[in-house]
Amino acid sequence: MEDDLSCVVCYDLYKDPVLIDCDHSFCRSCITQYWEQVVTAPCPVCRQEASSRTLRPFHILADIVETFVKSEKAGEIRQECSLHKKQLKLFCQTDNQLICISCMISKDHQNHEVLPVEEAAEEFKDKLKTLMKLILDKQQECNTVQSDYEKTFTHIQRQCVNTEKQIQADFEKLHQFLHEEERIVLEDLKLEKEKKIQEMKERIAKITEEISSLSVTLQDIKQELREQDNVKFLKRFQDIQKSVKQPLPEPQKVYPLINVGKYIGSLQYRLWKKMLTVINTAPVTLDPNTANPYLLLSEDLSTVQNTDKWQQLPDNPERFDPCVSVLGSEGFTSGKHSWAIEVGNKTEWTLGVATESINRKGDIVLTPGDGYWTVVLRDGNEYMACEKSRKHLELTVKPRKIRVCLDYEGGKVSFYNSEHKTHIYTFTGTFTEKLYPYFSPFLTDGGKNTEPLKICPWRVTIQEDKDLIPSSR
Secondary structure (H helix, E strand, O other): OOOOOEOOOOOOEOOOEEEOOOOOEEEHHHHHHHHHOOOOOEOOOOOOEOOOOOOEEOHHHHHHHHHHHHHHHHHHHOOEOOOOOOEOOEEEOOOOEEEOHHHHHOHHHOOOOEEEHHHHHHHHHHHHHHHHHHHHHHHHHHHHHHHHHHHHHHHHHHHHHHHHHHHHHHHHHHHHHHHHHHHHHHHHHHHHHHHHHHHHHHHHHHHHHHHHHHHHHHHHHHHHHOOOOHHHHHHHHHHHHHHOOOOOOOOOOOOOOOOHHHHHOOHHHHHHHHHHHHOOEOOOOEOHHHOOOOEEEOOOOOEEEEOOOOOOOOOOOOOOEEOOOEEEOOOEOOOEEEEEEEOOOOOOEEEEEEEOOOOOEEOOOOOHHHOEEEEEEEOOOEEEEOOOOOEEEOOOOOOOEEEEEEEOOOOEEEEEEOOOOEEEEEEEOOOOOOEEEEEEOOOOOOOOOOOOEEEOOEEEEEOOOOOEEEEEO
8 A cells, every 4th residue: 555655756655645647646855856857758657748847736635645655644543453352363344443453253243354464555546546536527528528628618708709700890880881871871961951951042142132122113113102293203113013013023932941851750660671771681590609610610600611720629518529510599389480591502401400319429319209300412423311210302393492391380391492492392391499490501522512501691671561571692
């Protein structure tokens, strides 16, 4: 036992035991002094170079050494049986205590399992070694989990930074749109104001001229009314009457006011409608926490591509590995839903829906019984529905866009050629779990199948007095 609890450097019992990268243990002072004499940091036992000179305290080993020392001291103090004053050479396994020869033949230990001290000690040492190995294995497991935690911590920080940038970019796009619309509306208002003001200036100038003319005529009439000579008055009356316009002009009571309702009335609603025509909205988005590390997702989470380049991502339970697959971020437990995927000229892909409880680690089986309702393309022209026994599908036209339609209550998952509006296949069954959209761009096939899968955005059209009508582009 003492050999097992001794440092290989000083050959003495461990003092402040520590672990290095290769998991060999030494006294802290021994390994420190040993490394001070060398340039690198090799292990004195296996010669493996340590990546760093970090020393991990081995508290469990320290406790074992302390217990051993205490037991040795106790043995030194009490080597004789307190009852018979004879040497303690036996160990009663039944009562778990040291005894002497007289104790063994006494009534207290009759028919008990008794071993010589040496055999009992060796047996307990073996148990302690086994326990020590279990503890070391558990510690190694904890170290691995700790490393995974640290990587996940870094990944969470990176996720937050990237997501924040994407949010800011999306809002900046909306801000730019709104600022541009604001500029256009204000510019239209300014143009109408200038037009209406110019029109009113012209009307004011014209009415002012008419008022001035009427004032002159009015003065002439007043002058004639003061004429005392009736003969002169009558001679000029006809001329005066002709000089006054008949009939007198009527002022135009037209007020070209600003059409306030045109600019403010339902402004937010009109902007919202226009926003729908310029902003692409995907019916579903991809969940990066489920994506296989070989898959690259676009920033807006609408495109997935197999890059054949492994990314350092947390191996969380939701993530597919090794299958190059990814789920949609939103699941469905009711209703009817559909989304279209652009597959282009890809030679292989898998599309459909999957239950929340599917197996995502190791090889997966694409059947409804295993939680997958999918259609696949293999080898460029082989289309199959993944029933319990795969059904080959004869398609006259190679689809470039596939529409997946889920009717949860109806128990149907249907696939269509989105461009030609032709039916491909329909699964029927009963759904009891939440279903998620399922995507796999599959293997790159030596560079022949590197095109991404793209979720087609909704294009929203609005008809007067009707609801929004979504259609997929």
